[in-house]
Amino acid sequence: MSQFALIVAHDRRRAIGRDGRMPWHLPDDLRHFRALTLGGVVLMGRRTFDSLGKPLAGRENWVLTRDPAWSAPGVRVLHAWEDVRGAAAQAQLWVIGGGEVYRLALADATRIESTEIDTEVAGADTWFPAIGTSAWVELAREAHAADARHAHAFEFVSRMRRA
């Protein structure tokens, strides 16, 4: 069976983006994201790929798009969620966003790695879905204070789907 893990950074209201970008810069969160996903398969929506501009190094990059003509060097292109499920059989796959793809993936997800950021972004336009906390067990929570490099405090939270 495929194992889908969602990895996301969101604010107190579950905002994840504004104007096609992530509305914060938290170097230790980027380091955390890299450590977890390195060597694995990352799946993203075409708009998130556009915001990155190139594949993530050291990972197999999959992009979901409805456009049959779309391609990018170093990227595996998929055109429907069923194709992702088929391609991911036996694989551990990191779903890295954005909002549309998190909503598609949530029902199949068995693990969520969240960075919960202690801020409320003004003008946010993209959101992580409500997960329904009764379906999930919180396994770990690690707090990080704001500092000279991090404008906001944040917590790394690991959740597994309740059996």
Ligand SMILES: NC(=O)c1ccc[n+]([C@@H]2O[C@H](COP(=O)([O-])OP(=O)(O)OC[C@H]3O[C@@H](n4cnc5c(N)ncnc54)[C@H](OP(=O)(O)O)[C@@H]3O)[C@@H](O)[C@H]2O)c1
């Ligand atoms: N904070 C975080 O952790 C985080 C993580 C990732 C992204 N983000 C932010 O999220 C925003 C982007 O998210 P988004 O919701 O706008 O877009 P997205 O989920 O990245 O990509 C949406 C695109 O995926 C394709 N797609 C969606 N459903 C599909 C389906 N069923 N079958 C085939 N293709 C499908 C479509 O591509 P086509 O239009 O090409 O058909 C659609 O336009 C940005 O602001 C980004 O910075 C934040």
